[in-house]
Amino acid sequence: MIEILDVSLPIISFVLFSLLTIPVVKAMRKRKGMKTVLTLGWFSTVFIIAAIPIANLAIKYYEHPSPQPFLNITLTSEPLAIFSSTFMIDAMSIYMAIIFTIVGAVTFLYSIFYINLSERPSERYYSVMLIIIGCIIGTAFSGDLLTLFIFWEASAAGSSFLMLYRKTPSSLHATLKYLVMIIIASAFIVYGLSIVYGITGTLNFWAVKQALIALEDKHLLVTAFIFIAAGYAIEAAVVPFHMWLPDAYTAAPASSSAFLSALIDQGSYYVLLRVLIYILTPPTVLEWTVMLAVFSALTMIVGNLLALAQENVKRLIANVCIADVGYNLVAITSVTPLGIMGNLYFFLIGGITTALSFMALGILNRMGFETLEDFSGVGRRMPFTSLALLLGVFSFAGVPPLAGFIAKYLVFTSAIEANLSWLAVIGVLTSIIQAAYLLRLINYMYAKTPQEETKIKEPKKLLVPIFILVAAIIILGVYPTIVLNLIEPVIQQLPFIP
Numbered sequence: 001m002i003e004i005l006d007v008s009l010p011i012i013s014f015v016l017f018s019l020l021t022i023p024v025v026k027a028m029r030k031r032k033g034m035k036t037v038l039t040l041g042w043f044s045t046v047f048i049i050a051a052i053p054i055a056n057l058a059i060k061y062y063e064h065p066s067p068q069p070f071l072n073i074t075l076t077s078e079p080l081a082i083f084s085s086t087f088m089i090d091a092m093s094i095y096m097a098i099i100f101t102i103v104g105a106v107t108f109l110y111s112i113f114y115i116n117l118s119e120r121p122s123e124r125y126y127s128v129m130l131i132i133i134g135c136i137i138g139t140a141f142s143g144d145l146l147t148l149f150i151f152w153e154a155s156a157a158g159s160s161f162l163m164l165y166r167k168t169p170s171s172l173h174a175t176l177k178y179l180v181m182i183i184i185a186s187a188f189i190v191y192g193l194s195i196v197y198g199i200t201g202t203l204n205f206w207a208v209k210q211a212l213i214a215l216e217d218k219h220l221l222v223t224a225f226i227f228i229a230a231g232y233a234i235e236a237a238v239v240p241f242h243m244w245l246p247d248a249y250t251a252a253p254a255s256s257s258a259f260l261s262a263l264i265d266q267g268s269y270y271v272l273l274r275v276l277i278y279i280l281t282p283p284t285v286l287e288w289t290v291m292l293a294v295f296s297a298l299t300m301i302v303g304n305l306l307a308l309a310q311e312n313v314k315r316l317i318a319n320v321c322i323a324d325v326g327y328n329l330v331a332i333t334s335v336t337p338l339g340i341m342g343n344l345y346f347f348l349i350g351g352i353t354t355a356l357s358f359m360a361l362g363i364l365n366r367m368g369f370e371t372l373e374d375f376s377g378v379g380r381r382m383p384f385t386s387l388a389l390l391l392g393v394f395s396f397a398g399v400p401p402l403a404g405f406i407a408k409y410l411v412f413t414s415a416i417e418a419n420l421s422w423l424a425v426i427g428v429l430t431s432i433i434q435a436a437y438l439l440r441l442i443n444y445m446y447a448k449t450p451q452e453e454t455k456i457k458e459p460k461k462l463l464v465p466i467f468i469l470v471a472a473i474i475i476l477g478v479y480p481t482i483v484l485n486l487i488e489p490v491i492q493q494l495p496f497i498p
Contacts, residue, residue, distance in 0.1 A: 002060050004073050007087040007141050009053035010097065014134030017046040018127040025123035035117055036461075043112060046130065047105045054101055054137075058094050062489075067091075069493040070206070072143050086204055088143030091489035095344065096140040096270055098486070103262045103351050104133040110359050110465040111255040115165075125165055129259060132158045136267045145193055145203040145275075152271055156182050156235055159264050162256035163248050174247035181244045185234035192227030195220060205279055212285045225286055228275065236268035238329065239299040242322045246306070249318035254362025257314070261321055261354035266347045269328045273343060282335055293333045293423050300326030300430040308437045311371045313364075316441070317357045320396055323434060324350045330427055331411045334418035337491045342410030344487045349407040349476065353395045356469040360389040363462055372441065377450025384458050386445055388466045393442060395473045397435040403477040 021042075028038050061067050071089040108129055115122050135158070138151035160182075164175040197203055199220060200211035212221060230241070237245040249257045280286045303323030310316040328350065331343035363385045369375055379386040395404030408431060415424035476483055 002057065002071060002073065002089060004087070006053065006057050006060060007073055007089060010050055010057070010101075011134045011138045011141075013050040013053065014046075014130050014137065017050065018130035018134065021046075021127045021130060022123045025117065025126060029117060029123075036112075039112055039117060043108060043126070047101070047108070050134075051101050051105075054094075054097050057089070058098070061089055061094060072204075072206070074143075085147045086143030087141045087147070088205065089141065091493050092274075092344070093140045095486055095490060096347070097137050099348050099351070100133060100136050100140065100263060100267070103266075103348070103355065104129075104259075106465050106468050107255070107259040107262050107355050107359075108133075109468075110258060110355075110362075110462065113459070113461040113465075114253065114255040114362055121165065125162065128158045128161045132162075132259075132263065136263055139267055139271065143205055145196065145205070145208065145279075148271065148274070149189060149193065152235075152267070153182075153186055155264060155267060159260055162260060163252040165253055165256060168251065170247075171251040174244070174251040178244045178248045181234050181241070185231040188227045188231035188234070192224045192229075192231065195224035195227070199224070209279050209281070209285060212280070218286065221286060225280060225288065229288070232268065232272055232275065233295070236265070236272060237322055237325055238295055239302040239322065239326070242299070242302070242325070245322055246315055246318040249321065249358070250312065250315045254314075254358050254365060257318070258355040258358040258362070261358060262351035265321060265325075265354070266351040269325070269332075269343070269347060272329075273332055273340070276332060277335060277340065289333050289335060289418075292329055293420055296326050296329035296333055297423060297426045298326070299323070299329060300427060304430045304433045304437075308433060310437075311373075313370065313372060313375060313441065314358070314361050316437070317354070317361065320357075320434070320438075321354055323430065324354070326430070327408065327411050327427060330415050330420075330423055333423065334414040334420060336414050336418050337494055338410065338417055339414035340494065341484065341487050341491055342407065342414045344490060345410055345480070345483055346407045348483060349395070349403040349473065352469050352472050352476075353392050353404060356466060356473070357389060357392040357396070359462070359466045359469070360385050360392065363459060363466075364389070367456055372444050375441065375444045376448035377445070379446040381450055381452070381454070381456050382458050383455075384463055385466070388463070388470050390442060390445070391470050391473065393438045395477075397438050398431055399435075401474075401477045403473040403480065406477060406480045 024042055028035055069090060073087045111129065115125055132155050135151045135155040139148060139155065142148035142151055160175050160179055163178060164171050193203065196208060199215065200208050202208055215221060234241040249261065276288065280288060282289050300323055303319055303326055307316050307319035307323065310319060328343060328346055331339040331346060364378065369378055391402065395402040398405045398408040412424040412427050415427065
């Protein structure tokens, strides 16, 4: 039987270890030798200990052939209490917790090698990363709108420290813009939640849904939906609320950009999916598909056109992240089992590919390569880093047999299945634009003559996590069933949504 400790232990583990990390890293810094080995040993222990309760939770949940679709655990004895925080365990929350832990571990490994341990704020940097992972896992297990809001906003607030780490003028400006945007987003969400609470008298997912189904006059609900959707759209960088993302990811250290794009971006899609599909289920509760389809198309078009105009490669990839938001929204808009499967698969592949690209760019930027002109001939001078970026770019463009092809195939097929062929057509056309500017980058890397012919020594440590992700996009492209089999229980539970 699953108890409250089983659900909260992964969150508690990450938060507790984040606090212990500060004195531990300070102690390691004072040692003369074996700093890297000790650091790897400590953080490996952290992730193993935190992963064990997640594995235990998954085993307990699936030990029965037909597990209870949506298991709610409250902090009070009264089920669905108004002010009691609720954790919800289902196939989707377990899937997302596993993804956040695995991808978080790989991006964290890169950060260990990228951020110098001797730097004074490094212990706080690592600590904040662990807190964010814990909070985002809490987001996955949230069973009421208030708990979801608290965990998600804590994750978003922690992200600002990772952006600001280098304390450069550009990172300060980008972080300030991000903070202003998330404060506005939080205000919108809180106002929307207050309306929902006023209408329903509760914030529990299923209690809210049942109350909204019975609601005859839905004008006030539409107002609440607009505020909540606008708030989460700002944090997910949906066009026209995308202005903060290119600045933030360009100014932040590469390790921060990789971490945030892999976890925070994917987490924001999860929040939208959970709220829109599971609570505001169309057409039973509210019909929002047309509106979201328009924003999806707009995000795909604007994201790719902005990337097309970029000369700075890191900013180019940041705008690709915006375009990926649009592709994710296509799958959510379809409101079909195939769409949700495509969305959950895209969560993982999009996170891996963006993290891989930012990691490779972190190495190239350190060597002074930032613009397209700087990348001239870099494929010859830094073959391993360039190969990793090349495969990441191919996955973005949806080139088979890489995982990005399967992700886009599922997304566009789901749109056609939902009679949204026009949205699938826009997705394909914008993917062609995406392929064009990414091929332009490849042309600079491999076809242009380099300014110098001498090869550059590539940091082997940083290449380890990069090629772990390279292997992932190749293996999951050839054998997508590895992930799709994990998603299948989510699809099987869809008919049981209260």
